[in-house]
Amino acid sequence: MNFSWLMPETVSTFGPAIDSLYYVILWITGIVFFATEITLVYFLVKYRHKEGRKAEYIVGNHKAEVIWTITPFVIVVGLALYSKGLWDEIRDPSLIPADAYTIDVIAKQFEWNATYPGPDGQLGTGDDFVARNALHIPVDQPIRVNLQAEDVIHSFFLPEFRVKQDAVPGMNTPVWFEATRTGEFTLACAELCGLGHYRMKGSITVHSQAEFDAWLAGQQANGEDDQ
Amino acid sequence: MSTTTVAEPHAGHEEHHDLGFVRTYLFSTDHKMIARQFLFVSLFFLLVGGILAGMVRWQLGFPGQPMPFGNLLPDTMAPGGIILPEFYNSLVTMHATFMVFFALMPMLAGVFGNLLIPLQIGADDMAFPKLNMLSFWITPVAGAIMLASFFVEGGAAGAGWTSYAPLSTSGEWTGVYMGQILWLVSLIIVGFSSITGAVNYVSTVINMRAPGMTWFRIPLATWSLFITAWLLLLAVPILTGGLILLLFDQTIGTAFFRTAGSGEPLLWQHIFWFFGHPEVYILILPAMGMVSEVIACRSRKPIFGYHAMVLALAAIAFLGWIVWGHHMFQSGMNPMLGMTFMATTMVIAVPSAIKTFNWLGTLWKGDIHFDTPLLHGVSFVSLFIIGGLSGIFMAVAPVDIYFHDTYFIVAHLHYVLVGGSLFGLFCGITFWYPKMFGRMMHEGLGKIHWVLSFIFYNLTFFPMHNLGVQGMMRRIYDPNQYEFLQALQPMNTFISINMFIFASVQAIFVFNFLWSLKKGKEAGNNPWKSNTLEWTVPSPPPHGNFPQMPIVYRGPYEYSHPDAEEDYWPQDMPPVSDTGGQSVGAPTPETVPPESVLGD
Numbered sequence: 001m002n003f004s005w006l007m008p009e010t011v012s013t014f015g016p017a018i019d020s021l022y023y024v025i026l027w028i029t030g031i032v033f034f035a036t037e038i039t040l041v042y043f044l045v046k047y048r049h050k051e052g053r054k055a056e057y058i059v060g061n062h063k064a065e066v067i068w069t070i071t072p073f074v075i076v077v078g079l080a081l082y083s084k085g086l087w088d089e090i091r092d093p094s095l096i097p098a099d100a101y102t103i104d105v106i107a108k109q110f111e112w113n114a115t116y117p118g119p120d121g122q123l124g125t126g127d128d129f130v131a132r133n134a135l136h137i138p139v140d141q142p143i144r145v146n147l148q149a150e151d152v153i154h155s156f157f158l159p160e161f162r163v164k165q166d167a168v169p170g171m172n173t174p175v176w177f178e179a180t181r182t183g184e185f186t187l188a189c190a191e192l193c194g195l196g197h198y199r200m201k202g203s204i205t206v207h208s209q210a211e212f213d214a215w216l217a218g219q220q221a222n223g224e225d226d227q
Numbered sequence: 228m229s230t231t232t233v234a235e236p237h238a239g240h241e242e243h244h245d246l247g248f249v250r251t252y253l254f255s256t257d258h259k260m261i262a263r264q265f266l267f268v269s270l271f272f273l274l275v276g277g278i279l280a281g282m283v284r285w286q287l288g289f290p291g292q293p294m295p296f297g298n299l300l301p302d303t304m305a306p307g308g309i310i311l312p313e314f315y316n317s318l319v320t321m322h323a324t325f326m327v328f329f330a331l332m333p334m335l336a337g338v339f340g341n342l343l344i345p346l347q348i349g350a351d352d353m354a355f356p357k358l359n360m361l362s363f364w365i366t367p368v369a370g371a372i373m374l375a376s377f378f379v380e381g382g383a384a385g386a387g388w389t390s391y392a393p394l395s396t397s398g399e400w401t402g403v404y405m406g407q408i409l410w411l412v413s414l415i416i417v418g419f420s421s422i423t424g425a426v427n428y429v430s431t432v433i434n435m436r437a438p439g440m441t442w443f444r445i446p447l448a449t450w451s452l453f454i455t456a457w458l459l460l461l462a463v464p465i466l467t468g469g470l471i472l473l474l475f476d477q478t479i480g481t482a483f484f485r486t487a488g489s490g491e492p493l494l495w496q497h498i499f500w501f502f503g504h505p506e507v508y509i510l511i512l513p514a515m516g517m518v519s520e521v522i523a524c525r526s527r528k529p530i531f532g533y534h535a536m537v538l539a540l541a542a543i544a545f546l547g548w549i550v551w552g553h554h555m556f557q558s559g560m561n562p563m564l565g566m567t568f569m570a571t572t573m574v575i576a577v578p579s580a581i582k583t584f585n586w587l588g589t590l591w592k593g594d595i596h597f598d599t600p601l602l603h604g605v606s607f608v609s610l611f612i613i614g615g616l617s618g619i620f621m622a623v624a625p626v627d628i629y630f631h632d633t634y635f636i637v638a639h640l641h642y643v644l645v646g647g648s649l650f651g652l653f654c655g656i657t658f659w660y661p662k663m664f665g666r667m668m669h670e671g672l673g674k675i676h677w678v679l680s681f682i683f684y685n686l687t688f689f690p691m692h693n694l695g696v697q698g699m700m701r702r703i704y705d706p707n708q709y710e711f712l713q714a715l716q717p718m719n720t721f722i723s724i725n726m727f728i729f730a731s732v733q734a735i736f737v738f739n740f741l742w743s744l745k746k747g748k749e750a751g752n753n754p755w756k757s758n759t760l761e762w763t764v765p766s767p768p769p770h771g772n773f774p775q776m777p778i779v780y781r782g783p784y785e786y787s788h789p790d791a792e793e794d795y796w797p798q799d800m801p802p803v804s805d806t807g808g809q810s811v812g813a814p815t816p817e818t819v820p821p822e823s824v825l826g827d
Contacts, residue, residue, distance in 0.1 A: 007629075039587055040608060059784075060531050077574070080573045152394040170486040197316070
């Protein structure tokens with residue numbers, strides 16, 4: 001059994017930044033957790049009822065209230081401001097790298113359909129081809145996924161990439177990420193989408209650029225065979 | 228002191244007096260009877276919600292294996308005792324629905340709002356007793372509809388308790404047609420219970436306080452219920468409105484939330500969470516109020532920072548309205564809103580911290596009596612700390628990207644709603660049981676129930692944080708579909724076994740509850756030596772509560788006051804100086820004659 005609080009491996013460029021923000025919060029909350037729980041237990045033991053001892057009549061302390069109002073305020077607002085940069089880097093549409101390789105992903109019950117630009121490099125043209133439940137991307141290259149849904153809301157979850165974004169019918173939501181190593185990773189649906197939700201899974205394979213080009217060429221050849 | 232311990236033989240004040248069985252036990256307008264009715268009904272729905280949770284945990288702990296007694300279920304749910312995926316979706320949906328709307332809300336607001344508000348402010352009943360009766364009777368009707376939905380074709384609703392559109396808008400996506408409609412109808416109906424109850428609570432607190440019961444002499448339990456009533460009054464109609472629109476989408480072909488016809492799926496989420504986040508505080512504020520009462524009383528010390536405690540309740544209730552977007556960081560909502568909702572959400576940590584530190588401050592230098600209510604009360608504090616801190620992970624939007632819709636959020640919400648609300652309820656029930664039923668619960672059984680509950684509660688829910696860190700999604704029928712989750716099966720089995728023990732331990736509570744009704748030690752008026760007005764009248768209080776209008780001389784937490792003879796000083800006990808007895812020194816705000824609050 002794994003009672004670890006350590007984050008599993010991450011393979012995207014901003015994964016380590018998310019993880020270190022997680023560890024910052026884990027440290028802050030961990031310290032507060034131990035401090036308050038130990039104080040609680042200490043008070044319970046120390047001030048347990050004993051014959052002959054009376055409780056002290058104390059109605060409060062203005063200074064203490066001010067301290068424990070301002071301190072948490074500074075910590076949490078600081079944390080929020082500190083997090084803003086990373087959030088913008090990941091989610092601000094104007095900061096998505098312009099040179100990103102673009103894929104359309106359309107979710108429907110219970111599959112992921114990824115549309116790739118064909119040889120012309122343009123989506124929405126006749127030479128596009130579709131890969132079902134299996135994304136393929138090149139390593140060290142920003143990827144932009146235009147996320148859509150056909151029927152109900154799904155959620156595009158790449159745990160190793162620290163990517164999660166709902167796919168909402170009627171919307172086209174951009175997601176971007178960049179893989180830092182090759183390998184095969186998980187694509188999961190993270191939003192309840194019906195009775196087959198639990199098996200709406202796919203994979204994302206990260207190739208070296210050369211391998212990816214070969215895969216693309218193979219797919220395009222298949223596509224031509226089909227026509 | 229003289230007026231409070233002796234029940235006056237006023238005709239019409241005696242319980243059962245010339246009221247038949249039906250008006251006494253069924254269609255009662257007495258707030259205490261309505262509280263007891265709410266208690267029995269909501270404990271029943273707590274059992275229902277618990278059984279549904281048990282089935283969810285069976286599937287996760289022992290996926291695909293026949294469930295014990297599972298062959299009693301029809302083949303549409305669990306053929307051969309093996310839970311079907313569509314039934315699993317109904318289980319998670321209905322578990323949350325029953326727990327939130329039919330167990331916790333009626334127990335917190337229904338039971339304790341009814342029991343405590345009139346008694347603690349010195350009123351003879353609610354402002355609108357008949358409306359109060361209606362508020363109760365709506366609940367079992369709505370609950371029956373919700374239960375019936377399991378047995379219609381297609382089964383019960385399976386789109387999650389959040390019922391995100393468009394999944395919830397049509398049976399074509401879920402296979403659930405009538406079940407989803409009954410879910411909507413039931414929740415629309417039960418909303419009126421909350422609204423009518425809230426109207427009553429607000430009116431009663433504003434208009435019916437006894438002379439001398441100024442705003443800042445109101446006990447924190449009543450303060451929390453008063454603030455909760457405002458949240459109910461303002462939030463529940465929003466949900467009801469949304470549910471009606473969703474029902475239209477389901478039945479008459481409108482497209483508020485469906486994309487066919489240019490509806491807007493995210494609009495549902497905005498409506499739901501604009502209700503849903505205040506709802507979270509509806510479920511925790513009354514528990515906070517009750518725990519404050521018990522910790523002060525059992526520590527024999529004034530609550531630390533009474534005014535700060537009241538202001539923190541109000542601040543949480545206010546901030547609760549401007550944070551709903553943190554449920555939607557990953558929804559596709561404009562990402563530029565992320566920072567706004569992240570900041571407001573984080574600020575809620577401040578009043579939560581104030582409350583926690585003030586509870587610790589109350590225990591500090593106290594004279595702590597380890598009765599069952601106190602044990603549940605400090606458990607509430609210790610578990611609320613965990614639930615509060617784990618919330619920060621999801622409040623930070625970039626970290627929420629990973630944790631959203633994983634078991635981390637399941638752990639978090641159960642630390643708040645079970646560790647918080649349920650332990651707060653155990654605290655409240657064990658503390659006010661003597662007032663409700665006239666007898667004490669068995670202390671030994673109470674302590675055994677507490678220690679086993681606390682241990683197995685934590686063994687059940689704490690490891691869910693670790694599942695979340697590993698990335699396990701919530702609402703997944705069979706995690707083993709995913710290779711990266713297969714390694715978590717032993718933990719899921721471990722959690723399930725602990726959940727079964729946690730659930731079984733509740734039998735001790737039920738036994739103690741029922742046994743003590745007849746066999747418990749007689750409680751007397753004030754078994755806990757508490758200050759607040761409900762403890763000045765017999766247990767259970769007679770119809771009309773107070774033999775004559777109580778007069779309030781001081782705040783509710785004058786424990787171990789140097790000028791008082793004992794370590795408590797009831798709110799209605801006249802100051803010694805009035806009787807020409809020993810001097811009590813310069814008049815303090817507590818000893819000056821009460822200003823009248825009537826006729827304001």
